[in-house]
Amino acid sequence: MERTEIESKLTDLLVDELGIEREDIRADAKFEEDLDVDSLGVVELLMALEDNFGVKIPDEEAEQISTVGEAIDLVEKKLNG
Template sequence: MASREEIITGLADILNELAGVEQSDVTEEKTFTDDLDVDSLSMVEVIMAAEDKFGVKIPDTEMQNLKTVGDAVSYIEANQK
């Protein structure tokens, strides 16, 4: 299981690769849409990559609740196998 820090680092890598977000900009309090400028299409790609990387399933209904990086980290942390 990945630690909280490993999840943040992994998400930063994914966001950098798929949405061009600087890894140093990815912190728990940042929102995906407002702070990191991730559009809805990129967000779907980020979620799919995170599911693969961390072995979790993030349903569409849950995706809308993941507003900040911290929300995503907490969800992944709680749902890892």
């Protein structure tokens, strides 16, 4: 999957499943500070990533994600090796 495709799919996920405003979503946006995603929202995000991209994200890897760009990086790495 192309990075741009991952990016647009992830953006749709954040809008549709977490209810985040589309215009707030940028690669450097921090989930907790900029997008107001709390600890429960992070769990929800991970489930959405696993469901929609068919990847498995262990907790220790999940803990490394703090921005939208990092989430894209992780999914891209998982999908494309």
